[in-house]
Amino acid sequence: MIHTGKMGFCIWFGGAVLILSVYGCHSHGDGSNFPKYAASSQGAPWPAPQRMSQMSQLVNIDAGNFQFHAVQESCDILDAAFVRYRDLTFNSRPGSGKLYFKPRSDPRASDEPLSVLGVTVASPCQNRVFPSLTSDESYVLDISPTKAELVAKEVWGALRGLETFSQLVVQQNTGKFVVNITHIDDYPRFAHRGLLLDTSRHYVALPILLDNLEAMAQNKYNVFHWHIVDDQSFPFQSQSFPALSDAGAYDPVTHVYTPSDVQKVIEFARLRGIRVIPEFDSPGHAQSWGHGQPGLLTACYKQGKPDGSYGPINPVPATTNTFLSQLFSEVASVFTDHYVHLGGDEVSFNCWMSNPQITAFMASKNWTDYGKLEQYYMQNVLDIVNKLKKGYIIWQEVIDNGATVRQDTVVEVWKGGWQNEMGKVTKLGYKTLLASCWYLTYISYGSDWSKYYTCDPQNFTGTPEQKQQVIGGETSMWGEFVDGTNLLSLVWPHAAAVGERLWSAQSVNNVKAATPRLAQHRCRMVRRGFPAEPINGPGYCPKEFRG
Ligand SMILES: *[C@@H]1O[C@H](CO)[C@@H](O)[C@H](O)[C@H]1NC(C)=O
Ligand SMILES: *[C@@H]1O[C@H](CO)[C@@H](O)[C@H](O)[C@H]1NC(C)=O
Ligand SMILES: *[C@@H]1O[C@H](CO)[C@@H](O)[C@H](O)[C@H]1NC(C)=O
Numbered sequence: 001m002i003h004t005g006k007m008g009f010c011i012w013f014g015g016a017v018l019i020l021s022v023y024g025c026h027s028h029g030d031g032s033n034f035p036k037y038a039a040s041s042q043g044a045p046w047p048a049p050q051r052m053s054q055m056s057q058l059v060n061i062d063a064g065n066f067q068f069h070a071v072q073e074s075c076d077i078l079d080a081a082f083v084r085y086r087d088l089t090f091n092s093r094p095g096s097g098k099l100y101f102k103p104r105s106d107p108r109a110s111d112e113p114l115s116v117l118g119v120t121v122a123s124p125c126q127n128r129v130f131p132s133l134t135s136d137e138s139y140v141l142d143i144s145p146t147k148a149e150l151v152a153k154e155v156w157g158a159l160r161g162l163e164t165f166s167q168l169v170v171q172q173n174t175g176k177f178v179v180n181i182t183h184i185d186d187y188p189r190f191a192h193r194g195l196l197l198d199t200s201r202h203y204v205a206l207p208i209l210l211d212n213l214e215a216m217a218q219n220k221y222n223v224f225h226w227h228i229v230d231d232q233s234f235p236f237q238s239q240s241f242p243a244l245s246d247a248g249a250y251d252p253v254t255h256v257y258t259p260s261d262v263q264k265v266i267e268f269a270r271l272r273g274i275r276v277i278p279e280f281d282s283p284g285h286a287q288s289w290g291h292g293q294p295g296l297l298t299a300c301y302k303q304g305k306p307d308g309s310y311g312p313i314n315p316v317p318a319t320t321n322t323f324l325s326q327l328f329s330e331v332a333s334v335f336t337d338h339y340v341h342l343g344g345d346e347v348s349f350n351c352w353m354s355n356p357q358i359t360a361f362m363a364s365k366n367w368t369d370y371g372k373l374e375q376y377y378m379q380n381v382l383d384i385v386n387k388l389k390k391g392y393i394i395w396q397e398v399i400d401n402g403a404t405v406r407q408d409t410v411v412e413v414w415k416g417g418w419q420n421e422m423g424k425v426t427k428l429g430y431k432t433l434l435a436s437c438w439y440l441t442y443i444s445y446g447s448d449w450s451k452y453y454t455c456d457p458q459n460f461t462g463t464p465e466q467k468q469q470v471i472g473g474e475t476s477m478w479g480e481f482v483d484g485t486n487l488l489s490l491v492w493p494h495a496a497a498v499g500e501r502l503w504s505a506q507s508v509n510n511v512k513a514a515t516p517r518l519a520q521h522r523c524r525m526v527r528r529g530f531p532a533e534p535i536n537g538p539g540y541c542p543k544e545f546r547g
Contacts, residue, residue, distance in 0.1 A: 100527060392410070398411075
């Protein structure tokens with residue numbers, strides 16, 4: 001028997017149950033032999049391609065001898081991807097050397113099996129290139145009984161197509177690897193598909209960051225928004241200001257990202273077509289900066305005396321500007337992406353209001369509104385980064401407070417009431433990212449991915465031109481209650497739901513239709529070694545985690 005909770009309902013289809021209930025569908029062992037779990041599809045890609053046609057004819061694949069072959073010149077990204085995708089396509093866990101399942105009987109292919117995927121990249125595929133906001137990620141994948149071909153304009157499209165190919169191939173119980181005859185013509189709906197991790201509230205060790213990048217690639221994400229420092233700790237090891245992490249990290253030796261760690265992250269990401277955008281959030285959220293840079297933060301006063309606590313960065317002293325110029329010049333040279341995230345959110349004015357130096361400065365400018373001071377500070381930072389020839393991303397408050405920003409600025413909307421805000425920011429002509437809907441930090445009991453899945457970043461009132469200003473969105477995992485022990489399980493597969501929203505066509509938004517594919521995709525991630533948690537209620541994976 002299937003019982004539903006007060007508000008939920010359970011739908012039977014195809015001999016399995018789809019669980020849409022907030023309270024869950026509890027099955028009591030009454031001896032009935034109904035399947036009691038969500039159905040899983042076979043060989044269905046996630047996120048869904050823009051255009052895909054498949055036939056029921058299966059083509060055998062010679063897994064043992066299978067080759068990925070660069071039809072034209074290859075390059076570092078393609079070479080590394082071929083090695084990776086051999087594993088991801090055929091092995092139970094990458095690097096294990098073991099196929100998903102042991103053949104249960106002698107796999108005798110009835111016809112000549114496919115043994116090569118030809119990969120053509122139209123524009124010369126060069127070494128040491130980095131992805132950007134304008135990377136072309138489109139590809140065409142064609143699998144017929146005689147040939148498998150992947151064609152892309154740029155190497156980034158080849159990466160996305162290889163991932164799709166690896167997801168189409170399934171191993172049958174007999175041990176045979178097969179793929180349906182398939183034609184796919186695919187490209188992303190949005191150019192910026194980001195995931196934010198916070199490494200300040202909790203330090204996250206390098207291997208977890210790298211695992212997460214690999215998981216991102218498997219979900220066609222292309223931006224790692226690295227919220228690297230915040231109030232709680234400053235793990236970024238700066239070469240110009242080593243004191244920042246010496247005094248501001250949880251531990252100056254074990255809880256820092258050295259220059260070499262940062263390079264490893266950037267390189268690992270590059271090989272997967274992922275941009276790394278660091279966030280150095282200021283003037284608020286900067287308590288940890290103060291330990292290694294005395295005089296940077298505003299001293300808060302009580303009854304005419306410093307009370308020992310500190311507020312946002314103090315915009316007044318000339319030393320502040322010198323420091324910021326040097327720090328951002330280092331950041332601009334370390335991080336290769338064109339964009340730097342400059343934060344600018346949640347600035348509290350209380351401490352500024354208590355400080356006599358700031359009061360005098362405000363008076364000299366004739367300002368009474370502290371929003372003006374915030375605007376003055378942000379403008380300085382924007383000018384500094386502008387001089388470094390970098391673009392910037394900022395949280396919505398910077399615009400809300402009326403700062404003048406460059407026209408190519410990207411504004412990230414994160415607060416409630418996002419539909420109005422998206423309307424407002426796009427009307428001002430800025431490129432816009434949506435974050436509000438996708439705070440994975442608030443994961444709740446039950447099948448909660450549907451709320452991430454059904455939020456559409458272009459669902460606000462505005463002209464077609466305004467909708468065009470939306471370049472994508474970001475999933476965020478803030479770090480208050482998250483570290484290396486639970487990060488991957490909480491992020492995945494929830495972030496996969498957002499991955500499909502940002503890659504696939506707007507019309508691909510039916511939760512019921514997506515459920516079996518997401519169930520399969522989660523199991524695929526589990527098979528590939530990720531502790532991606534169950535999100536559809538009872539069920540199983542053919543290859544369990546570490547099974
Ligand atoms: C793939 O082939 C199998 C076996 O013939 C078939 O059952 C399935 O429906 C096919 N998939 C698609 C999407 O056509
Ligand atoms: C400040 O405001 C006063 C009164 O409105 C005005 O006379 C003065 O010129 C202003 N000073 C500056 C620097 O804007
Ligand atoms: C758009 O948003 C409204 C709420 O403002 C919601 O009712 C509607 O279902 C949404 N539509 C889509 C396609 O997401």
